Amino acid sequence: MNDLLVHLRALTAVEHLVWLALLAALSVFALLTWRGRVSGRRSLLLIGVRAVEGILLTAIFFQPVVERRVRVERVPVAIVVDHSESMAVRDAGEAGDVSRWNEALSKLELTRPDWERLCRPVYYVLGSRLKEAPGGVLSAVRPDGPASDFARIGEIPRKAPSVRAVFFFSDGRAGGGRDPAAAFSDLGIPVYAIGVGKPETAPDVLLASLRAPHFAFKNTDVEVVVRVEKRNITVDRLTVQVLRGDESVAAKTVEFAGGDAAETVLVFRPDSVGLQTYSVRLPVYEKESNRKNNSQAFTLDVSRDRVRVLxxxxxxxxxYAFLRHQLKTNPSVELVSFVILRDPEDAVGVPDNQLALIPFPTQDVLVGQMNSFDIIVLEQFAFSSFGLGPSAMAALRDYVEKGGGLLLIGNARMLGPAGPYVGTPVAEVLPFALDSPLRAGPQRYILESYAPDHPLMAIEENPEAARALWARMPALDxxxxxxxxTRPGAVVVAGCPAADGRLPVLAAWTRxxxxxxxxxxxxxxxxxxxxxxxxxxxxxYQKFWNNLLRWLSASREFRLVRLSVPNEPVSLGEEIFLKAFVRDENYRPMNSAQVRAVITDPAGAARQRDLAFLGKGEYADAFVPEKDGLYRVSVRAFSNGRKLGEDSGVVRCARLWVENRDTSTDFPSLTRWASAGGGEFVPAAGFSSEWLEKNVSSSAWSFERREAVWNAKGIFAVLILLLFGEWLGRRRWGKI
Amino acid sequence: MLAGLMFFASTVFSAEGGGPENRFVYAQLRWQGTWDPYPALWPQIGRYLQQTTSVVPWPERRTLTVDDPALFESPFLVILGQGAVSFSEAEKERLRRYIIGGGMIFLDNTEAERNSPFGRSAPALLKSLFPESTWEALPSDNVVFRSFFLLRGVGGRRIAEPQLKGLRVQDRLAVLYCANDLHGALARDHLGNALFSCEPGGENQRYESWKLMVNVILFSLTGTYKTDAIHQPFLERKAQP
Incomplete structure (x- = not known):
């Protein structure tokens, strides 16, 4: 079957006005130029010429196109079924109801003979990507796509160039972020949308948002801000819970107070350190269309609440006065402090009950509780005078080697070759060679930084500013x-200049x-x-001592190897980028390290990967998670076989369902998009064989020739000749 | 007994090489009034301090004006004397910075009268540096009374006020005020005899004054140390009558 069709350009309202104005102008022009009567034949000739001119001008304005079309039997069409998670919603919320997905499959199945009779369908499923479902076998597909990116339908002409129409089953709930209307209008073939689900808002109670910190301190309040919303469901109040495993750690009742949203803050205190997974949970109501958005998990990296310092x-x-005040007023420090107020040789001359002195708890605190402290600071402390012997010093050495931070403060008389520490076990872990001879130097000096990149010297954010501040700091005496x-391997962080070189004053190392x-x-x-x-x-002063404490407590930002992983949950299938920052002992970027990561998936399977060098001490790698849960990542850096340090982190991988927040159908959007694509929308209830036949038929024409007749050069030539001829005739007949 | 102890201490109170370093320096302010009624007193205090405690005092008293750069090398500053105390605005700013930077001031009213010129002017001047702070009377369980000796009250040559007062700056007791001429109770002549009698408590009051002087110095060096939890059971047990 063939047809010839003439199409005229559709005029806008403005163009209509322009056209009317032009007609009026032409009429006025015709009247003004109509001078006197001419004979009947000549008059007829002029009228005829002007009529032809008018027709030609009209044709140019309306741009007529002549098409010849051929009817195609069994036209190729694309059937696209949305398989995002919102399609799993059962709108009535009752167990027996069918999901939107099943409703779509059911409609397709019922009309399958019609599809086969009228067209040659190519099946696709649409989530965040558009995938072909060969043979229309959709039974193996589940409505579990993370989001519907409807603009992907625009890929169909590239995947199947012969397709002449798209029939699209969806609830209209989009998650792709792009406006499909633009993609549909550029498609060049009509898009018909069949809406599944119920048009009214799906009854739901949902956890709309959750804000929780990534890091927290043990025994310190953690605030979780929760926003709860409800839709088309009668709930006045509900209880929000924070759970660790199955144990509730915080609960609060939220009142909706006449609205559909409420926000609340739940507070709890982690009582242990390490990486912990919590969840916020709302009650589940029987009529809810979506129960997956009633809970959400989050992870918390819990550190010790405060650094314990002895x-x-x-x-x-x-x-002592200044440093004690500094430590005591630092909220991140738990200080246990002892100062020797009376030496054994001091004679007080008053009864003991008039003295506010307590016996120095040598065994209890320094030996017995040593390992409960993160940092031990000994200042000008002649331990041997207080019953502490080599065994206590050995315990102190072991304390460092097991992970403790030790700081010795004192002058060369106490810490030098004549002092009590020489030859003791603890000397093995000290960065100075205690038995080295003393050297004379200035009694008053400004401390000079010998390791400007070392975090101990970073008393300003900017290294230049720190250098300037050190240069003007008051002199020590x-x-x-x-x-x-100092011992080989120790870093001389700062010192003072001397005639014969540098004299170390501050040295540090890891043991x-x-x-x-x-x-x-x-x-x-x-x-x-x-x-x-x-x-x-x-x-x-404050910054220097804070730096020293944080470094001694192996605070994360002062580690030589630091791992950076995403803080936010990562969607399955998305790449996770790992980045490690490696520094040498002087905290200069280390560019020749070998950095190896061990990635342990949620099932406990571990794999090793080497990180590639990026530059300036940075190393990176990426992997794609395939399982839902926590991926633990640890990195170790080596230089010439020597371990520089290690760090670890955790990445939470989850199926991120971006449509989770609102699972109601969105038929108005489907209508708009279908219209933009030159098609139409029909709810599933109105979808029938007749509707299908009508729309398939309208797409079953093949346009074989299309000519824009108004655009022919001959028309313009004829128009110019007619205008010239009219002018010539009028001139000859004396009408001009 | 006290005289014997002080004689013994005089044999060991001497300077070592170098600067004061971490030793306790007794700094006294020179101001426009009668600022130094007891010029020979510090060595006696220093000897007693060294003999009874582990504090290592610097043997020389450091006297300085507010303009002296050494002010900011002297964490403990005594202001005592007779007459009205006044400073220029620039001097007051230096004193304010001194206290904010961690310095501690001990005001001792050697007039030992509640409404004496010193008693009216010196506390008011220090208060004017920190308008948001107020003088507070220190109760007998304040850490100043527990920093070395366990004391139950204040001492001095004449008890004009029964309590020490304190001015708290940035949550630190930074200025102490004694209205009772604490230094006068300690002052002796060259023969070791007390210069003044102590009223109304006599020699016992003088002894308590020595102990209070030590406590004030120890408080400047240890701050709130004796309020730490580990001390509490011991101190409460000892404080019971």
């Missing part, structure tokens, strides 16, 4: 005696799993008081 000073002095040597540092000065309090005198405040 600070023992052998002598009350300004150093002492008796002019210095320990000459075993722990860290040890020595600071051979008792006058850092000058940085606080003298800087205050200059109107600068004590920020430099």
């Amino acid at each position: 600070y023992i000073s052998g002598q009350p002095g300004p150093h 002492g008796d002019g005696q210095f320990l000459a040597k 075993g799993r722990g860290r040890a540092a020595m600071f051979l000065s008792l006058t850092s309090w000058r940085w606080a008081l003298e800087e205050a005198g200059r109107g600068q405040g004590a920020a430099g």
